[in-house]
């Protein structure tokens with residue numbers, strides 16, 4: 001079995017990869033539309049098993065109707081299900097959003113908390129959602145491990161696991177804290193535009209010479 005590349009070598013390679021992706025996708029940013037931390041929290045819960053584009057078609061009307069946590073708990077479960085229906089898994093999502101809003105009102109004065117430990121206590125909020133909100137709304141460095149980050153970091157040989165929490169902690173050691181947030185957007189953009197699931201476009205990939213999976 002081939003010996004694993006050292007952590008130091010992976011660090012050096014990942015730094016060059018992120019440099020390259022920065023030049024390739026200068027406008028990379030979060031794909032969900034939002035104007036407040038609360039809106040991003042709701043949009044991120046809706047984005048489970050759903051594309052950002054689809055969520056963005058639902059949220060303009062949703063955010064116009066529901067301004068804050070009290071609006072979501074004031075309607076019936078069925079009404080909220082109807083309003084988010086097209087994002088899929090709407091029963092579970094409606095249940096989580098309402099439970100999350102109840103906890104925001106009961107324990108956080110209706111505001112979105114600003115620490116990971118507090119955010120992950122909210123129903124429907126895991127480390128991915130918490131890191132997404134922290135990094136995009138509060139400028140707190142965090143690595144958001146979604147399906148693109150999982151796939152691409154394995155293809156790049158940076159990690160050898162599909163466990164999101166393990167990937168998050170391993171990546172924290174492979175890239176400087178100040179670059180975590182930028183790396184999220186860059187890798188996710190790369191996953192959408194070039195290293196597409198099941199049909200990676202290696203022939204036009206800007207990091208092909210740095211990728212052990214290039215074909």
Ligand code: SF4
Pocket residue numbers: 152155156194195196200201202205206207208209211212213214215
């Ligand atoms: S070379 Fe291919 S597999 Fe590697 S990152 Fe680029 S598109 Fe993905």
